[in-house]
Amino acid sequence: MSTGTKYNPKEIENKWYGSWLEHGFFRSKPNPKKEPYTIVIPPPNVTGVLHMGHMLNNTIQDILVRRARMRGKEACWVPGTDHASIATEAKVVAMLQERGIQKSDLTREEFLEYAWEWKEKYGGIILEQLKKLGASCDWDRTRFTMEEDLSAAVIEVFVDLYRKGQIYRGVRMVNWDPKGGTALSDEEVIPKDTMAKMYHLRYEVVRDVDDVLNEGVPAYITVATSRPETIMADVAVAVNPNDERYKHLHGKKVRIPLLGRAIPVILDEYVSIDFGTGALKVTPAHDLNDYELGLKHNLPIIDILNDDGSLNEKAQLYVGQDRFAARRNIVKDLEEAELLVKIEEYASVLQTSERTGAVIEPRLSLQWFCKMDAMAKPAMEAVMEDEIKLHPPKFKNMYRSWMENIRDWCISRQLWWGQRIPAYYLPDGSYVVACSTEEALELARHESGNADLQAEDLRQDEDVLDTWFSSWLWPISVFDGFKDPDNKDIQYYYPTNDLVTAPEILFFWVARMIMAGYEFRNEPPFRNVYLTGIVRDAQGRKMSKSLGNSPDPLDLIEKYGADGVRTGMLFSSQAGNDLFFDEKLIEQGRNFSNKIWNAFRLIKGWEVDETLPCPNETAIRWFESRFNAAFVQIEDHFSKYRISDALLSVYKLVWDDFCSNYLEMIKPTYQQPIDKETLKATVGFMEQVLKVLHPFMPFLTEELWHELKERKELEYIIVASWPKKDRFNKEIIDQMESVLKVVAAIRNVRNSKNIPNNKSLDLSVKQMGQLDYAPFLGIIRKLGNISEISLVQESVEGAISFVEAGDEFFIPMEGNIDVAAERERLLKELEYTQGFLNSVTKKLSNERFVKGAPEAVIANERKKQADAEAKIKALEQSLAAL
């Protein structure tokens, strides 16, 4: 091991990760003697590479798992990836294009072959990257949502839900991605604020036989629309019945511009009078609101668009043109026909595809849906009643409002990469749903009464299932809970303990897993959900590859070490709060690694002299208590899932208490040996400190654990026992706090008087308070570089004085003290203390306070009063002595 002043993580990280794997420390098997602790990884997209969000998320999971393992739990962290149908299909299509192959030239089977090829080659890179971070997953359990068993589970669930009447086929307005050629869920749609154009078009009013208005001159109604290319799909113009401007048009018909088809004017309160012109064209096939209006008024539906967003023959005009080209052309033609009144700009929201970026087309289409009402109910109750706890709990409200307004889940996707929907169509157009072709055939023969039906007569649905329809089963399927519902793994590990994920997918993943948990196992999938924030850059933008504002996590690990990156990320990462990433944080993490490294170097460098007595009893007694007190706090933070707070407590314990205070107290003079007892205690403390550090900084702690002492073969810190909560002496902690304040005051005098550190000083104490300094004199001498401490009865003249813990301290200054400055300083402090005393006295003389406040609070106020009085007295005497 190199013993330079800088910690060098590189070879150490590879060494220990390999060693952990070799010894199987990450592996887990059901063990009836131990309590299980289980986490399933939120399966990253198989096409993905590690980004900062994964780093944060997986660091937290690893911390939880490592702590559980040390606490003697049977810790099991199941890794894996999902098949991400849309993203992966896009990558495969791109790969094919590079080879000059079009997807449309391939059969489904051929395409899937390429897809698997791609997956084998590039998929799962992300899991390798997680190893660099130190993730202690049970890699033998790695699962993939498209593998055979997990796919079988998906099909089985589909069939099961279908037979329970929970899955149906229906016409719905879906978010259609014309570029991807598939329907998207609402969550896969990204709204973008844009400036849109509002076109005001003239629709000619059809004259009735008895029409008297404007004889000979055509009358018009002006309709505002942002989508002029859809007028060919218009089936009505709607106005508000209360709109005075259009009263004369009630019951009339108007003609679609250019096309000339007559459509009715309908009345509906839904139309807002002040938006646009107050007249709304109704296009049920291409707008959700219009669709509903159409249903209400019994209007026909005319769909003029093809799958790829071009116009079909039903449009009659611009057939074959893309929707945007058609828009440009129709605007030109309308203008020429003088049917375009004006064009207005207005702020609007454009719906775009998360994957392809294409503008979403609201489109009627035949899709498969999963009913949500029944399953949502227990899932909502579980969270509301804390059977499943969200951390932080502020997300409960959001969860509830979503679950209360839940809509059916569109589960079909027009893709090939995914589990194909197990619906089989008969020649007559009816269909059966079954787990296999054979079963489907049997069913089809039975239902149709046609025993001659052959497999070739059945046509399987072309669509695949939404990837989330795999992911929602993840906590069950990774333990083969569908294939073999009573197997040992699922019995032992399910329900899992904690889930760590981002609030963005609380609804469409977490909520659905909860539904699946109750639906298929009658138990929740997990007990706690820890929601991380989003990692943003310094300007608050979400880190993303497309923005190029995200550092490569592996570069960071290379530069700062995995431990540094892990702790750095966690420093300012409260649960549920977004994290503003700054490389400074990682630097701080790296510096912390280095601090620990150097503390180790100090201890390792000492020679022991067995004959020496132990001069450090007080320091040892104090740190023991200090550690236990801090540990109680750390455990409290963990129990509340305040991981960042737990880290900060560890950080302060290590840096301030252990390094700055304890080690400085016990450190022998340079090149002097240390006594046996102190060394033993210190090595023991170092071990304890390394243990509480281990979940956060696994590599460094494993290294130092082995360097600190000879270890037996399987004696690794990763499986060392977590400290136990122990009693601590509050008194010595408080006393030391006062003593350290005295030390700080001495150092302050040194600093403000420009007295060098290596020049020792004398100190006199005029004791008036309760603290017995005897056990602490050695510590004050050492930390304050004091050569002599004397107890005095009278104030010392010609000295700088200060008051701590009710006692007055003097540092004699050979001669020149700036009396005026000293007086001013003392007066200022006196004034402050008097003010403080006043407020306390006022409180105590308030009868209602004394009557109303609890005993402890009053006692405390009295103590404050006494302390302040003592301090004032001391300050006054110092002033007099000047």
Next chain:
RNA sequence: GGGGUGUUAGCUCAGCUGGUUCAGAGCACCUGCCUUACAAGCAGGGGGUCACUGGUUCGAAUCCAGUACGCCCCA
């Protein structure tokens, strides 16, 4: 428009059940130190009207109401 959530130091955020010198932490900043584990360090220090206005209370950063501004979700 509906719902949620937030506003505390220059920045990022703690502050739990109202009560300790409660106004805190980390970073940043200032001053002095290459002191013998660590300059990726040591020692010391400055910095806030707890968004605003009212209310409840002996007592409010904390509880309640309203206002302003921000963010998120849904329409």
